Amino acid sequence: MKKVTFKQQLLMELGVTLALYLFFQSLMSLGIINSYWRGIVITICINVVLTVSLNITSGFLGELALGHAGFMAAGAYISAVFSKSIALIPSVEFPLALLIGGLFAMFLGYLVSIPTLRLRGDYLAIITLAFGEIVRNVLLNIKLTGGAGGYSSIPKYTTFTWTFFIAAACVLLSKSLINSRQGRAIISIREDEIAAEASGINTNYYKKLAFIFSSFFAGVAGALYAHYMGFLQPAYFNLDKSIEILVMCVLGGMGNIMGSIISASILTILPEALRQIADYRMLVYAIVLIVMMLVKYAPQFEGLLNIFKPKKEEEA
Amino acid sequence: MDTSKVVLEVNDLGINFGGLRAVDSLDMVIHENELYGLIGPNGAGKTTVFNMLTGVYPPTDGTIKLEGQVINGKTPHEIAKLGIARTFQNIRLFKNMTVKENVLLSLGAHADYNFFTGIFKLPKFHAQELAMEDEAMRLLDVFELRDDSEKLAKNLPYGKQRELEIVRALGVHPKLLLLDEPAAGMNPQETENLMRTIDVVRKQFGISILLIEHDMKLVMGICEKITVLNYGAMLACGTPEEIQNNPHVISAYLGE
Amino acid sequence: MSGVVMFFMQIINGLNIGSIYALIALGYTMVYGIAKLINFAHGDIIMVGAYLSLVLLNTGMHWSLATILSILGCALLGFTMEKVAYKPLRKASRISLLITAIGMSYLLQNSFQIIFSANPKPYPAFIHLPALKIGSITISSNYYTTFIVSVFLMIVLNLYIKKTKMGKAMRSVAEDEGAARLMGINVDQTISLTFIIGTGLAAVAGILYSNCYTIISPTMGSLPGIKAFIAAVLGGIGSIPGAVLGGFILGMVETLVKAYISSQLADTIVFLILIVMLVFKPAGILGKNVKEKV
Secondary structure, three states, rough: OOOHHHHHHHHHHHHHHHHHHHHHHHHHOOOOHHHHHHHHHHHHHHHHHHHHHHHHHHHHHHHOOOOOOHHHHHHHHOOOOOOHHHHHHHHHHHHHHHHHHHHHHHHHHHHHHHHOOOHHHHHHHHHHHHHHHHHHHHHHHHOOOOHHHHHHOOOOOOOOOHHHHHHHHHHHHHHHHHHHHHHHHHHHHOOOOHHHOOOOOOHHHHHHHHEEEEEHHHHHHHHHHHHHOOOOOOOHHHHHEEEEEEEEHHHOOEEEEEHHHHHHHHHHHHHHHHHHHHHHHHHHHHHHHHHHHHHOOHHHHHHHHHOOOOOHHHHH | OOOOOEEEEEEEEEEEEEEEEEEEEEEEEEEOOOOOEOOOOOOOOOOHHHHHHHOOOOOEEEEEEEOEEOOOOOOOHHHHHHOOEEEOOOOOOOOOOEEEHHHHHHHHOOOOOOHHHHHOOOOOOHHHHHHHHHHHHHHHHHOOOHOOOOEEEOOOOOHHHHHHHHHHHHHOOOOEEEEOOOOOOOOHHHHHHHHHHHHHHHHOOEEEEEEEEOOOOOHHHHOOOOEEEEEEEEEEEEEEEHHHOHHHHHHHHHOO | OOHHHHHHHHHHHHHHHHHHHHHHHHHHHHHHHOOOOOOOOHHHHHHHHHHHHHHHHHHHOOHHHHHHHHHHHHHHHHHHHHHHHHHHHOOHHHHHHHHHHHHHHHHHHHHHHHHOOOOOOOOOOOOOOOOOEEEEEEHHHHHHEEEEEEHHHHHHHHHHHOOHHHHHHHHHHHHOEEEEHOOOOHHHHHHHHHHEEEEEHHHHHHHHHHHHHHHEEOOOOHHHHHHHHHHHHHHHHHHHHHHHHHHHHHHHHHHHHHHHHOOOOOOHHHHHHHHHHHHHOOOOOOOOOOOOOO
16 A cells, blocks of 8 residues: 555656646747746756755755855866767767766765765855865866856757756655655754764765765756856856855755745746846845744744744644 | 673773773673663763763773674764664754654664665665564554654653654664663653663563663662662672662762 | 065065954954854955945044944944844754854845945055065055054953953853853853954954055955954964964965965965865864764
């Protein structure tokens, strides 16, 4: 009986994914979603990948990672170099480029995860920040990719279909990860590292796993971005970009994948839809961060949040 | 009486913190299915002994053998997998995970489906997850926690949190279970129930239990063998009757 | 210019930027020691101090009054920031506190960007003393003033923390908040005072910095802020002498790397130092190791 629910769940997830795809695809072929909005939908999908993958380290593992833009940049540049120097048919070259972007970022993610074995919390956050800045600085100094001037004429392979299915894969795989024994191990480290060890969890291994998983998808997102824009500049991948992804993650709820999807969508559309507030974007982000934290974690505001929360029976 | 199998053997165990000798030349032998008490006043080094046995602190000298295998120098998770599980004095549950997930976590350390099997939900994942879920529910039944299985651990009342910690430790499939003041903060009625359950657990799972307790009377009631620590050194070791009549113990406890 | 003179010039440059890092690092280290919080917005206080003093100087106010008012303004900001954003979260997880601090930093940067525009503004430097000449080396007044003021403030702060009652209260709160509370120390007041002093020092750093570089912008504080944090970590976070030492080491390393290795890679090297330091000696040069209690 239960075996069926597992299968049903899987079928349902795939069904919803396919239905969503067909929905968007038909709106696009009917011209209801024009090419401008198609671009926004693609950006949303890229942001979903970034936000959900950041959520693995920041929300589930519980380590504040401030260098997500660095992984993205690494994936973007390496994949762009690959597809500019190799001439295969696009349907082979592009997936390879995505994979290479992901794998390279994953390798860097592995390197960044090494300090996590000794450090936690604030110090680790600073290390990830330093990592992001190093990546950007190094990119500024690499001649092959044009340094600060930027890297142009990257083949524009990124389509809605590719982006959508990669975002869906990222979401579904993250969800499965969280519900597997590996995912529970990752969450248990956030909750209590010492108790996790005492329960037989190799915490070092799972910390690395979380970072590798997260950076892989950040790299893939970077590769998608590179082949969507056709042009890359190190300045794009600055601390602001990492913070922007963090804001999406925080607004949707740390450790909430569905929330990440929704907030990535909202925070992508909002500045586009309301051009006049675009200048205030970073200011709004700042306020979102502070208010979210206060409302969620400050005892003074606890009552405020309960108004929105449906009453749970377990609290009775 | 000493014919049964030895589970844990501790020889000349000691640890220094800076210049301080926290525990000094401790010897201890725990047999299969034995309920063993470790008592002593506050600051006697009881929890430090637990931390050494579970690999949290590497001992400065001495050896710890689990079923004949030397385990000092191993990491806490290795020791857990070899068969020593524990609870903590100041409850350390995974508060924002459900009661069931707390148990699944420790059971999961024994499952062997790999990362890719997990994220792609391959058949082996399903089979092992279902088996783990069944076992988790059976373990929760021991402490009548089944009905709470979907609650967040932090929403359990205090006494049940302590019990859940024991269930989680049982999920490690221990040979030896270390309980650090399991009755702390409970009323006499709850304490009595808990002690009865601990005894049931020991018999049902066939494991040995090492219990830290503050309350002499309680330990005397259920433990078969007792070691008394004072200022990090072993003051006495023996059956409850022997301990009760030991002049050192009497003066240490009544002298204060 | 001969190589030796050039080298001495670089050393002086290093001392100059180092003393600014040290001043900022003091605030970081005090706040971290007491509130266990990396106050990301600390670097932006430099910027606030610079803009406040710019606005006041532009009204024709005498520089001394403008400086005092800017310091007071920043101190008030630090006090408010702590009360509004950090205090309610004192019991919450470290990660939520850190996110709030990042939010604060961005809030300051972006509100100043909206008020003053993102474009850099010229700053009317007011330190005009005769330059110092040692042999063929000329040291401008900005440089030695920065150094002297910073060292003076560090000595005063060190004495304050060691000798006065409030200073002792700060140390005991940093050591063990619960115990300090039991001893009758007003913890809230002590934390507020720490923020006030820390942000006040940052304002001084901001004004000195602006006098040296004479151009200010809303994002001017973020990089020196991060570097000062690195300095605090390098010296051992929570340690006052450590912050000073770390500030000078960092200023020196950065200047020498810029001069002799690569100006573009200077930041990369500074960040690498941080990573190596944190991985191998997270307690810093003068800090103490703390282990989690089980």
